[in-house]
Amino acid sequence: MPTLEIKNLSASVEGKEILKGVNLKVSGGEIHALMGPNGAGKSTLGNVLIGHPNYVINGGSITLDGKDLTNATPEERAKAGLFLAFQSPVAVVGVKISSFLRAAYKQLHPDDNIKLQEFYDMVKKELRRVGLDESFLSRSVNDGFSGGERKRFEIVQMMILKPKIVILDEIDSGLDVDALKLVAEEIKEYHNESVGFLIITHYQRILKDIRPEFVHVLMDGKVIRSGDHELSDRIEEEGYEFIRGV
C-alpha cells in the first residue's frame, strides 16, 4: 500500500516563501481533501510535490513508499507513482495525444509490452468515458481545448498512466454539472486500496460526489486544521473565518 509522506515542507516561488512547514500523510485507499482560501498555497503544494522547476524547496521532505523524492526530478516522481491533475494544463503544440501518452506510458510501465493498437483502443475508451471524442487521440495535447476538455483529459491521463498517489488540483473548475459527474465516476472507479487521493479544492462542489475521509485546511502555508467531512461541511456554511478566529 503506497504512502506519500510530507514532512515539515517549506517552499518558495520567485523568492517568496509560500509553504511554511506542511505536514501530510496520504496512503493507499484514502481520500484526502485539502481546502483553504485563495492564496493559501494549495496549488503551490501540488506543484512542489511534482517537482515543478519554478518552485524551490527550502526544507522538509517528501517521501513515497519510504523513497525520498525531495530532490527528485519531475520524471522520477512520476515513475515513483505521483500524478498531478493540473489546475491549468498547458497546451503542447504539435505533440499528439497518441504519441504523448504512449511515450509516457512506456516510461512509467516499461515492462508492459502492450501493442500500439491495443494501447490506442484503451485510450479511446477512456476518452469516450469522460465524454471526449476519440478523434482527440490525434490532436495536439491541450491545444485548442476548452477549460473543461483540458480537465477531462487530465482524468484520461490518470486512468491510463495508473499512478499510486493522485493529486487533483481544482479538478472541478471549468466543468459543468454533467461533466463533473463523469469525472467523479472515473475517480471513484479508479479509487482502490492501492491508490491514494489528495483533492485540492477551495469549495465543496466535488466533495459532494466524492466523500473524503480526511479534510485538511491549509492557511498561510501550513495545515492548521484536520478533521473529517464535518469540517468541510462547516466550511461550506461558515467560510474559513471560524478557523481563522481560533
Added chain:
Amino acid sequence: MEVEYSKEEEMEKLLEDLRKSSVRKEDWEFHDNLKPIYSTGIGLNKSVVEEISEIKKEPDWMRRFRLKALEIFLSKPMPTWGPDLSGIDWENTNYYNRPDDVKSKSWDEVPDQIKDTFTKLGIPEMEQKYLAGSVAQYDSEGVYHNLKKVWEDKGVLFMDLDSAVKEHPDLVKNYFCKAVPATDNKFAALNGAVWSGGSFLYVPKGVRIDMPLQTYFRMNGEATGQFEHTIVVADEGSKVHYIEGCTAPRWDKDSLHSAIVEIYAHKNSEARYTSVQNWSKSVYNMPTKRAWVDENAKMEWVGGSLGSKVTMLYPSSYLRGRNASTHNLNISLAGPGTVKDTGAKAIHLAPNTSSRIVAKSISIEDGKAIYRGLLRMNKGAVHSKSHVQCDALLINDESQSFTYPHDEIYEPTATFGHEATVGKIGTEELAYMRSRGLSEDEASSMIVLGFLDDVMKEIPMEFAVEMNRLIKLEMGKLGSVG
C-alpha cells in the same frame, strides 16, 4: 478515425535512436591544415579579379563580365534592412583559394588530405548508396566530379561550373546570370566578380533522373570567402533532384559565403533543389537563389538552414508560364547568438500559376528567426493561387521569432492566404510533460518532431533526425536531464 500506426511506430523508433545517439560538432567542424597551392591573398580589387580569371584561363567574355560585376559590387550600397552585417571584414577576406590543381573523376586521384575530409563527412559513401552523381568542392575549386554512366549516356551533364565554361561554353552562356544578374544585389555582384566553382547540371529533354545528384561544399580556410555559382537546367519534360550540402570549421575570424544558384525549369519539367546548410558559427551566409519556372513546370525548393552566424536567404520562383507551380519548404534553426533572416519569393507572371510556401523556424535562447517573404501576383496572372504558412517554435521562454510577409496583388481573380502558428518548449510545457514521466530530452524531442510532423513526408527522415540532434546539441548547455 484513422491513426497512422506505422508512422507512430516509426516515431517511437526515432525517439529510441535519439536517446542512444550522441552528436558532436567535431564531426563536421574539424580543422584540416591543408595549405592552398594558390591564393590571391586578402582584399579585393581589379587586379585580384583579373588574377582569378587569368589562373582559370577563362574566355574573354567571362573576364569582362567579372570586371563589370566588380564595378557594380563597388557601387552598390549594403542592404539597409535585415540583420547586422557590419562584421563582414571586406578588406581582410581572402577571395580565392585554390586547394590543388586536381579536378578528378575518381576519389583515388583526389589528394589524400582533401579526400580524408570528404570521407569523414561521409560523401563518397553517400555517393555510392544514393546518388546519380556527385561534385565535391573544397574552398574555391571543385576537386571531384562524377556522374553515373547511365545518365552520361543520356546526355546529362554534371560538373563544376569552371569545367563547364570550358567544355560547353555556348550552353553555359545561355543561362549564366540570366535569372540572377549581377545587378540584382550587392552580394550577387560580388559573386559575379569573384565566382569560382559551383556546379553545372544539364538534364536534356525528356530525361527523368530518379536518383538525386549532389554537390558538397567544404570551406576550409579562416577569413575566406566561398563564391560558387550553380546552374541547374531541367530541359523540357525532364525531371531532376539536385542536393547541396555544406560545412566549415569554426574559426575566430568570420568567413563569407555568397553563392548564386540559378534553376531553369523548362516547359513540363520537374526540378527539385534541396540544400542542407550547416556552416559553422563563423560564417556569413548570403546566397541568392532563383528559379525560372516555365509553362506547366514544377519547381520545389527544400531548404534546411541549420548553421552559420547570419543567413539571409530568400529562394525565389518566377512563374513565367501558364500552370507553372512552385513549392517552397524551408526549415531554419537559429541557434544561440545567430540570426536567420530567411523566407521565400513567389512572383506570379502567368495565368493559373500556383505557389505554396511553408516556412518553419526554431529559435534557441537569443537566436533570432525571421520570416521575410514576398508574394507578387501581376495583373494577368488570372486565377493564380498562393498559400503561405509560417510556423515558429521557441525553445526557451525568452526566444523570439518575427514574421514579415509582403504581398503585392495586382490581379483581382488571384487568391492567396496566410497562416501562422507559434509553439514553445518553455518551462511550463517541459514541466507538464516531465510530470508524466518523460525526460526533458524526450519531451523536447517530441515537441520538435511534432513541429516538423507535417513536413516529415517531404523531407528525408535522416534530415529530421539530424535537425533534432543539432537542437539537442544547442540545448545541451541548458543542463538537460537525459
